[in-house]
Amino acid sequence: xxxxxxxxxxxxxxxxxxxxxxxxxxxxxxxxxxxxxxxxxxxxxxxxxxxxxxxxxxxxxxxxxxxxxxxxxxxxxxxxxxxxxxxxxxxxxxxxxxxxxxxxxxxxxxxxxxxxxxxxxxxxxxxxxxxxxxxxxxxxxxxxxxxxxxxxxxxxxxxxxxxxx
Amino acid sequence: xxxxxxxxxxxxxxxxxxxxxxxxxxxxxxxxxxxxxxxxxxxxxxxxxxxxxxxxxxxxxxxxxxxxxxxxxxxxxxxxxxxxxxxxxxxxxxxxxxxxxxxxxxxxxxxxxxxxxxxxxxxxxxxxxxxxxxxxxxxxxxxxxxxxxxxxxxxxxxxxxxxxxxxxxxxxxxxxxxxxxxxxxxxxxxxxxxxxxxxxxxxxxxxxxxxxxxxxxxxxxxxxxxxxxxxxxxxxxxxxxxxxxxxxxxxxxxxxxxxxxxxxxxxxxxxxxxxxxxxxxxxxxxxxxxxxxxxxxxxxxxxxxxxxxxxxxxxxxxxxxxxxxxxxxxxxxxxx
Numbered sequence: 001x002x003x004x005x006x007x008x009x010x011x012x013x014x015x016x017x018x019x020x021x022x023x024x025x026x027x028x029x030x031x032x033x034x035x036x037x038x039x040x041x042x043x044x045x046x047x048x049x050x051x052x053x054x055x056x057x058x059x060x061x062x063x064x065x066x067x068x069x070x071x072x073x074x075x076x077x078x079x080x081x082x083x084x085x086x087x088x089x090x091x092x093x094x095x096x097x098x099x100x101x102x103x104x105x106x107x108x109x110x111x112x113x114x115x116x117x118x119x120x121x122x123x124x125x126x127x128x129x130x131x132x133x134x135x136x137x138x139x140x141x142x143x144x145x146x147x148x149x150x151x152x153x154x155x156x157x158x159x160x161x162x163x164x165x
Numbered sequence: 166x167x168x169x170x171x172x173x174x175x176x177x178x179x180x181x182x183x184x185x186x187x188x189x190x191x192x193x194x195x196x197x198x199x200x201x202x203x204x205x206x207x208x209x210x211x212x213x214x215x216x217x218x219x220x221x222x223x224x225x226x227x228x229x230x231x232x233x234x235x236x237x238x239x240x241x242x243x244x245x246x247x248x249x250x251x252x253x254x255x256x257x258x259x260x261x262x263x264x265x266x267x268x269x270x271x272x273x274x275x276x277x278x279x280x281x282x283x284x285x286x287x288x289x290x291x292x293x294x295x296x297x298x299x300x301x302x303x304x305x306x307x308x309x310x311x312x313x314x315x316x317x318x319x320x321x322x323x324x325x326x327x328x329x330x331x332x333x334x335x336x337x338x339x340x341x342x343x344x345x346x347x348x349x350x351x352x353x354x355x356x357x358x359x360x361x362x363x364x365x366x367x368x369x370x371x372x373x374x375x376x377x378x379x380x381x382x383x384x385x386x387x388x389x390x391x392x393x394x395x396x397x398x399x400x401x402x403x404x405x406x407x408x409x410x411x412x413x414x415x416x417x418x419x420x421x422x423x424x425x426x427x428x429x430x431x432x433x434x435x436x437x438x439x440x441x442x443x444x445x446x447x448x449x450x451x452x453x454x455x456x457x458x459x460x461x462x463x464x465x466x467x468x469x470x471x472x473x474x475x476x477x478x479x480x481x482x483x484x485x486x487x488x489x490x491x492x493x494x495x496x497x498x499x500x501x
């Protein structure tokens with residue numbers, strides 16, 4: 001049984017809002033290294049409600065967007081987001097994915113994992129890698145998870161769907 | 166049935182995952198030129214709305230910062246503009262002081278007046294030069310306009326000057342024409358804002374016209390001869406028919422003096438030539454204006470001559486787009 005059409009539209013609307021927030025609000029938030037990553041929230045919330053393949057494709061697309069618009073090594077973001085999207089979809093089957101806190105935790109872990117892959121694939125030096133993974137990535141993971149939590153509480157009914165059902 | 170559907174679904178997922186992973190790895194290890202061209206194409210086509218959005222956001226953020234910077238600069242400029250007239254005045258005074266220092270034949274020490282926020286400021290002045298600079302008690306203190314006072318006490322790096330506004334100040338003086346001699350002291354009767362001096366001890370028979378300049382006479386050995394002290398503005402009183410006391414407008418104002426010269430040295434010559442009179446100052450100003458105007462007219466004439474020469478060259482030279490004149494052609498033909 002497919003989810004109601006209106007629910008899909010609502011979810012799409014939230015994703016679009018997150019996309020706009022990523023490119024219109026985030027540059028105004030000050031320190032970009034610790035401000036929430038709205039695209040990753042969109043990816044995680046989508047992947048956890050869809051199949052692993054769709055999650056991987058979404059991750060690849062979002063990774064390509066980030067690779068195109070950020071000066072990191074081209075392809076590193078695509079690879080990292082593909083893996084994150086795929087494992088987020090698989091993680092739903094392992095953990096209690098309906099729990100809001102678990103969702104937020106997924107977002108935090110996904111962001112840190114994404115940063116790890118991007119930094120390693122971009123050939124970062126050890127000191128920079130260590131600083132990013134121990135200071136900035138956890139901070140950004142916290143802010144991103146916090147915003148994801150807020151989003152899930154606000155739109156709880158809209159997110160209570162399974163796109164792959 | 167259900168398991169078959171799940172398996173197909175899982176295979177599809179796996180295929181998609183591997184496909185995306187493969188594409189990611191291909192883009193990751195593709196040549197840099199390819200990466201740049203792909204990124205550039207994506208930025209210009211599919212992602213152009215996102216780039217536009219981000220550009221607007223960055224503009225919004227930076228415009229806020231620019232607005233703050235501009236506001237701060239405007240405030241700073243307004244703050245500085247408040248001091249512009251006083252800076253100009255101080256600059257003018259410094260220039261006058263510099264001219265005076267060139268004209269002075271006596272040794273001098275420049276000093277800054279360190280005004281104090283007291284009601285008695287103006288009677289005694291704290292100066293920024295002391296015995297280390299050669300200042301000694303009873304050295305005269307002058308400004309470009311004239312006499313300011315005399316040094317009272319000296320410390321190594323500073324000194325205290327008694328200005329003409331001090332009740333105990335006295336200076337022997339004479340009129341610029343030399344027809345009257347007296348002693349100048351601060352006036353106790355005149356309560357005008359600028360303060361006033363009085364010329365005492367002028368014999369009753371010696372009348373002094375208004376506007377006469379009064380100079381230090383050099384008698385007494387403290388003040389050199391010829392320093393302007395003030396200008397006669399009227400008669401203050403007459404004493405029992407044998408003496409007239411004249412009111413003087415002081416030449417220099419100690420209250421507004423910021424920089425002064427302390428005349429050092431034991432013997433100082435006549436300094437009258439160092440202090441030009443009001444008419445001389447006016448003449449110098451007019452002369453300066455005339456020189457500037459003359460320089461301007463010379464520059465204009467030079468510019469006009471250059472323009473005329475350029476025009477003449479253009480007319481005579483075909484290379485510059487002009488037509489050769491008859492004279493030039495004739496000259497070329499007449500050459501053997």
